Amino acid sequence: MSRNCHDPQEKGRVCISKVPIFNHLEPDQMEEIHHLTHTITLERGDTLYRAGETSDALYILSTGKIRIFRVSEAGKERLLHILHPGDFTGELALFNESTHESFAEAMENTVICTLRRGALQELMKQYPAIAMKILGEFANRLETAEEQATRFVTERVETRLALYLLELGEEGSSDREVILPMSKKDLASYLGTTPETISRKLQYLEENRLIEQRSNRVIRLLDRGGLAKV
Amino acid sequence: MSRNCHDPQEKGRVCISKVPIFNHLEPDQMEEIHHLTHTITLERGDTLYRAGETSDALYILSTGKIRIFRVSEAGKERLLHILHPGDFTGELALFNESTHESFAEAMENTVICTLRRGALQELMKQYPAIAMKILGEFANRLETAEEQATRFVTERVETRLALYLLELGEEGSSDREVILPMSKKDLASYLGTTPETISRKLQYLEENRLIEQRSNRVIRLLDRGGLAKV
DNA sequence: CGAAATCTTGACCGATCTCAACTTACGTGG
DNA sequence: CCACGTAAGTTGAGATCGGTCAAGATTTCG
Numbered sequence: 060m061s062r063n064c065h066d067p068q069e070k071g072r073v074c075i076s077k078v079p080i081f082n083h084l085e086p087d088q089m090e091e092i093h094h095l096t097h098t099i100t101l102e103r104g105d106t107l108y109r110a111g112e113t114s115d116a117l118y119i120l121s122t123g124k125i126r127i128f129r130v131s132e133a134g135k136e137r138l139l140h141i142l143h144p145g146d147f148t149g150e151l152a153l154f155n156e157s158t159h160e161s162f163a164e165a166m167e168n169t170v171i172c173t174l175r176r177g178a179l180q181e182l183m184k185q186y187p188a189i190a191m192k193i194l195g196e197f198a199n200r201l202e203t204a205e206e207q208a209t210r211f212v213t214e215r216v217e218t219r220l221a222l223y224l225l226e227l228g229e230e231g232s233s234d235r236e237v238i239l240p241m242s243k244k245d246l247a248s249y250l251g252t253t254p255e256t257i258s259r260k261l262q263y264l265e266e267n268r269l270i271e272q273r274s275n276r277v278i279r280l281l282d283r284g285g286l287a288k289v
Numbered sequence: 290m291s292r293n294c295h296d297p298q299e300k301g302r303v304c305i306s307k308v309p310i311f312n313h314l315e316p317d318q319m320e321e322i323h324h325l326t327h328t329i330t331l332e333r334g335d336t337l338y339r340a341g342e343t344s345d346a347l348y349i350l351s352t353g354k355i356r357i358f359r360v361s362e363a364g365k366e367r368l369l370h371i372l373h374p375g376d377f378t379g380e381l382a383l384f385n386e387s388t389h390e391s392f393a394e395a396m397e398n399t400v401i402c403t404l405r406r407g408a409l410q411e412l413m414k415q416y417p418a419i420a421m422k423i424l425g426e427f428a429n430r431l432e433t434a435e436e437q438a439t440r441f442v443t444e445r446v447e448t449r450l451a452l453y454l455l456e457l458g459e460e461g462s463s464d465r466e467v468i469l470p471m472s473k474k475d476l477a478s479y480l481g482t483t484p485e486t487i488s489r490k491l492q493y494l495e496e497n498r499l500i501e502q503r504s505n506r507v508i509r510l511l512d513r514g515g516l517a518k519v
Numbered sequence: 520c521g522a523a524a525t526c527t528t529g530a531c532c533g534a535t536c537t538c539a540a541c542t543t544a545c546g547t548g549g
Numbered sequence: 550c551c552a553c554g555t556a557a558g559t560t561g562a563g564a565t566c567g568g569t570c571a572a573g574a575t576t577t578c579g
Contacts, residue, residue: 129435131443132452139435154421154428160436183420187413190420191384197427198384204434205359205369206390211441212481213361216567222362244525251442256567258527275526275576333546445534474557486535488559505544505558 075172077145078119080192092182096172107148107163107171114152114159115176120144123169128248129161138248141166141241150197153179216252220260221289223250224270228280235283239276264289305402307375308349310422322412326402337378337393337401344382344389345406350374353399358478359391368478371396371471380427383409437481446482450490451519453480454500458510465513469506494519 075081075093084092096119101107107125108114125142139161142148152159153176174182183190210219223246227237239246247257261278264270269286271279280286305311305323314322326349331337337355338344355372369391372378382389383406404412413420440449453476457467469476477487491508494500499516501509510516 129439131439132448133443135443137439137443139439150424151428151432154424155432156425160432180417180421184417187410187417187420190413190417190424191410194380194384194420194423194427195386197424197431198381201427201431201434202381202385202390204431204438208434208438208441208481209359209361209367209369211438213363213365213367218362242525251438253568254526255528255569259567262527447534472557483536484558485537485560489535492559 075119077121078147079145080147080189080196083188083192084186088186092174095178095182096174099171099173101165101169101171103165103167105165105169107165108152108159109162110159112152112159113157114149116149116173117147117153117176117179118149118163119147119172119174121170121172124166125169125171126164126166126245127161128164136248137251138241138245140249141245147196150193211251216250216256217260217263218289219250219252220257221264221269221286224278224280225283225286228283235280236273237278237280239278243275305349307351308377309375310377310419310426313418313422314416318416322404325408325412326404329401329403331395331399331401333395333397335395335399337395338382338389339392340389342382342389343387344379346379346403347377347383347406347409348379348393349377349402349404351400351402354396355399355401356394356396356475357391358394366478367481368471368475370479371475377426380423441481446480446486447490447493448519449480449482450487451494451499451516454508454510455513455516458513465510466503467508467510469508473505 075089075096081089081092098121099107099118101123107118110130120142122144125148127139127142127148129137129139131137142163148163149159151157151161183193210222214222224237227239228235241249243257244254247254250257261270261272264286265272267285269280269282269289271281273279305319305326311319311322328351329337329348331353337348340360350372352374355378357369357372357378359367359369361367372393378393379389381387381391413423440452444452454467457469458465471479473487474484477484480487491500491502494516495502497515499510499512499519501511503509
């Protein structure tokens, strides 16, 4: 556990205030919500939930990173997304009355706030804006999932990789250097390919002067226009 | 327009009562909602919305079928899903404040009820159960989208096709005969492949005594166990 | 610092896409 | 209601992207 904070409750309070779905509320309302949550801490490699389990809680990430992935009928993994502080998960099992279809695993030491179904429903009744925020978040995820699915079957790995790098580059990092937020193995899984192919395609992009691999996790985008056309 | 009903308003009323997100309401509440809607009719081939357009309405399908599809960066189409009476769409542009990313096109003559953003928000405030229903629906779609994306990159076309047929077969159709709800061209697009490959894979499944193609749109499942193992 | 995981590079193979020609199905209008 | 034309579906041959297996290099983390 972090040296900066011995009290998970404290982390929890920080957590709520950072979550987009709650950040429009007044401080005293946040405090009220905070009292409804429980705090969980996980260590690197721990599992938060696994496919097939039932659940009735929304998990809000306060510190750390969580890998959300699926396992196909054939036993292959696919990384769906990585949660960062302020993100939430568990919503599927929460709203559609069924079991988890994916796995959630801590990538590092992690603090999580949980909010039980009943409590969340009460909150949504009391503050309709919360429901709207969650709907907005769902809409974004749905949008992303459908776009990804479409890219998987319409674009080549090269293109998917280039688009991914461009999207990474959009968020800040003024110097057109992007930092991969995950291992290349995970990146391969996320982009629906293999580490070998990622390695080769990055090399290909580099040979074509579109990028420069500065280190394992750092890539400089040399030609955004060119990347967009790959 | 159908001979059975000259009045689109009438269609609209029918529509509301069939929509899962409203069907827990009392008749007089439905009447109230009905007054908030406008009715649109489309002919086969007409476009309801296209990618890039903004929108502030939820569209609820009363009669007909609507094809929802995306177009990739490279210009290839992918069919996301087909709306049937009672289904709704338009939610992405509605909840995330951005533009449509997909296209909606009537596959036959179609009647649609629209509900404007403001009206929907009022309804959700007044009847929190509506928000919960929409959340449940979103959760299901997200679930489906993520599963599809995963299958695209982890399963072969053969397997995706077999799983699709099995899922079709689950819903009723006692006689283990399934009726394809779309053309094979659309099916190919939906499953992320080409018509040629669909044709060949169906043939392959037939040669292996797993299915029997009775007509263009009708397939008999001969061996569900076998299909599941493809 | 060392073991284990990640990453890279090479060679090979196979699933599926593409292009092309032909056949079949269907909806549109006479 | 039928005929016609366009769209959908089928079949074949060829090309290729990217997955698999294997071995070696490098990084990461305890």
